[in-house]
Amino acid sequence: MKIFLLTYLLVCPFFCSGQALPYIHHTEIGVLMGKDAFGQRGNFSVQTLQGVRFDRHQEMGFLIGLDSYPGITIMPIGMGWRGIIYPQNWFSWYGGFDLGYGSTILERMELGDWGLHSWFEGGIMYQPSIGFRLRSNGNSTFTFSLGYKHQVANYYEGMPSEDPWRERLDPRDPVHWTSLRRDRMVFRNLSIKVGYAWR
């Protein structure tokens, strides 16, 4: 949430000018390639950025996506920036930077044997990328990009402590657990994406 707020404050000078800026949409689909304890992995990723072009070369907006990692599906939510070298040309290099929070809202807490609770929590996501755009007609382009996607997530396994008075379990309060295991996972991905951007 803090990241979200910070990003919003950073971009507000562009958005909050009161001037009507042209809307842009950029939807991408691709693979996230990485290596885990079991070897190489390739995971599906989709993301859409909805924002504005605030000068000839720069676009910025809110993004939401869906990344499927082994055993966990993460929904990144955040802000994205795109810088385009030659926006008027049919071919142009561009760079991007996405920053946000990878939410695990799609994952449910599970209850196992002996009352063992297991659940996921999200973490920071950032993704610098470079690529090129090919204009297909006046206002739309195809995009091809390579990037590095850094995604943090946490897996917890906890055995609640005996307290008949506790109304709800707080994952962050160790007093609520007899034992608590936390796996802080950092997914480091090479992202290869194709996309479509239009105004």
Place this chain on the structure above:
Amino acid sequence: MESRYTQSLRWIGAAIFMLIVFSSCEDKVVTTYTYKTQVPVMLQVNTFREAEIIIEPGKPLDSPGKIYIYGDYLFISEPDKGIHILDNSNPRSPSALNFINIPGTADLAINNHILYADNYVDLLAFDISNPKEIQLVKREEDVFPNLYSNAETGTIMTFKDTLITSTEPTMHMGWWGRPAFRTDMMAFGAQSASASAAQSYGQGGSMARFTLLNGHLYTVDDHKLRVFDVMNPVDPNYLKEISLGWGIETIFPYKNNLFIGSMTGMFIFDASSPANPSLMSSYQHVTACDPVVVNDTHAFVTLRSGVMCRFGVDELHILDITNLHVPKLLKAYPMDNPHGLGLSGEHLYIAEGKHGLKSFSVADVMSLKAVEHLKDLRSVDIIPGPKSLIVIGPDGVCQFDYQDPGKLSELSCISIGFQ
């Protein structure tokens, strides 16, 4: 100005660089283990035997354990710390008198102005005939030897809650749980009000581990029933112990019998020969935590689930005990999470933990009628006392007027942190 060609080369170079660098990246997983465990703390018996038992002025409740009433006085224990004494002559405004600081205490019972309480391995007897001038009159040593780690050197083992965080997976094998005798889930209290010749006993809750009957004090810990002769109240004498298996939790006296609740069932002892209680029968059920209350014909047993009672169910079992040798289950009723219970005539009060306090009419045990449900009153145990119904819970101790069994009316509540 650089040419498009050079610029493209630069971008392609950057892309190749990213491919090489980032494709070799590996995911990182850091595991941390946090355990709440109980670290053994060794204590020499002479350190607490030589230390003076301090009677402190009345102080706020911190973590109430069990309740006990004797005359106009209300006793509230704080496990491992001591016992609060309150003047309860007016249940509408109980007032704190003093606090007996007894380290390592868990239970209490009162007989003829003599209060018995455990102090780690010893049993203490206090003269409370003047609650403002409490005197320690006897220390019966080494009667609860289960705490000894080395009896010869006088070392006892107690446990301290400790939180350990580690990235070492071997920590996974930490052990948890505290010895049952010291757990506050086994809150204490004791018995129905009764009086035998020249003896006047107090009244505890259904989750008691100390109780008095026919001039004898009976205590239960995890495995054993212990018998003390208290015919001369100021001079309690340890007589014997009887092994009961495991998971012993509560003891409730009725007439000449002792009803002992354990995690696996209920034991009925004949205590007509008080120094030699003998097992008459037992009623086995699934593993669950279960206090007991009884009247002439029926035993009411609550079974509850919990971490310590892993396979537990949440039920009220009503048993026919007209033949004490053959207790028979009449009916089981589903409950939310029943803890202690109290019986007053044809009304049964059940402390349902965080689900509140319930009352039932038990005039027809085959068709229990729900009378009232105080959902917000988180409760552990109940004493239907002569002046008020006393309910203890994690938030404090509340008293109710229960002359109209259909409608409890609150008289007073002592909250945690307030006197």
